[in-house]
Amino acid sequence: MTLLQLEDVSVTYRTADGPVPAVRGVSLELEAGSTLGIAGESGSGKSTVAATVLRLNPASATVTGRVLLDGEDVLGMNFGRLRAVRWAEASIVFQGALHSLNPLQKIGRQVAEPVLLHGQADTRRGADAMTRELLGQVGLPPRLASSYPHQLSGGQKQRVMIAMALACGPRLIIADEPTTALDVMVQAQVLDLLTALVHDLGVGLVVISHDLSVLGTTCDRLAVMYAGRVVEEGPSADVLDRARHPYTRALSAAYPTIGDPAARFAPRGLPGDPPWPGDLPAGCPFHPRCPEAVDVCRTEDVRLRPAAPGHQAACVHVAAEVTG
């Protein structure tokens, strides 16, 4: 059975300025033991998708569609069931995790908390033993259990957050910008760790990032979001090297290949800024910034269409290539 399945998920926030559609009909799948990357810029809806998987959206959000975790609809769960599912079946490593640790509590206590709450260990002593094991699993010396967060480096804190996410043996881990605040070297360490966990423990991993190249090295499949929609989705290598949506191509070009003469003294970006979800352009929401826009893009809101086996993109040009 598919570990995680999102079917036509939409999330709308009620705000003082009216409803803001943050996510508009997203469908995605993830099998156990594999990794899905979700790429997008601010306002693309990628973090809202992450929060929706565990129903962590604020009260102002209206969610429609289905979120199936091992076939069970998360949106229909009662609160008790939901509470059991969080941590034990699926857990989230949040963006800005470096500030999510309680500064006044020792690391060991914080890692032990989900262990005790979810009955993974009955005694303090048992929880302590598990904590040491978890710290070891993420490559930290067990003695760090008696340290306070301020005594740890950024990379170590991120590892602690991952240890907590693993505490109850979840089948699904969602990592929202897990490496954004980290240095390149530490980023590589954390990504290696996450990849190893998928491999060794057979968990499913969803990684969310604004950096397409980070996702490309870690993920089996990639979904690119723009203005609340998935605009391209497929195997990582295909999406990176044979991108079919002009937005995906722009995102890839934003981080140049070092050594590529075409990128030397030629930084590439897009004119304009990502649209505000409350005020989306008509037609294809990307058309005002699109270098390949044609007349029909101003009026036709193109949905995902097949581009290659297992690879789809939401662009009028894709249809032209397939049919013609």
Place this chain on the structure above:
Amino acid sequence: MNSRPVLEAAGLSTSFRARGGRVARAVDGVDLELGRGEIVALVGESGCGKTTLARTLLGLERPSAGQVLVGGVPLRYDGRALKAFRRRVQLVLQDPTGSLNPRHTVYEAVAEGLRVHGVAGDEQQRVVDALSRVGMRPAERYFLRYPHELSGGQRQRVVIAGALVLEPEVLVADEPVSSLDASVRGEILALLLQLRDELGLSVLVVTHDLGLAWNIADRIAVMYLGRIVESGPTEQVLADPSHPYTRALLSVVPESHHLEPVVLAGEPPDPTRMPAGCRFHPRCPQLASGEAAAAGVDGECRAGSLPVLPASKEHAAACFLSAARQGMLTD
């Protein structure tokens, strides 16, 4: 035409007193030059001292040894000299949201520097010029906007306009695009290149982003624990890195496909406790693999003293092993 570098560090060191009476040698002997119209990228991990070096070059920190030179003249640290200096060397910070006052309009944000420096003349014209330079046209349309009404890219343009309005010779940009959306990043980098071409501006970009260096920098200086460990023309340093640290840094960047990833264990060591010998030796993969021993330099790596890398435009690295290998090549 003055051929001296517009901004120079000569034997520069900056120390801080750390807890427990120890001294953190954040910058520990740096020679670096920034030529007119040149873009230099200063790269390294957090804690390597790159931001302290930039702050010292801006006159915001006093060096504990060595000098900052502007157009060949040593910087003096009295109020008047510093103020004049800051007109010539302007800072652009990482997070435009944090560096703009949310209660100031775009006009006030850009004009502030003119008022602080008591610049005579047509203030409004200067603000219009600066905003036009950064691509915010027609400038008048933005005058009364507040930062929250602008996008991230526009905010960073306003910050750059606020620096340009004083007609500086140098911009020091600390991670100028790291808080911006990927698709906007290229536009801001293109703007920096354009300002160099149009105004002959020199730019020192402080970043951990090697792709950014590849995009815009003429030269690159790689910093590790307070020292420049490798520097030279960007093509040479990034295509053919000599220092094991540069190689490791480059190999973990997802944008470089040709290198086998070398993930260094641990994090940059503590500037209050400099290792003896080459300061990179505790993490050096070449020393650990025995390559340094095979070349007969492992003793030097652990205990020898490396000279400060000179401020030259040539490609050079502070590494016993690469020096030994180059010696072998030239013999």
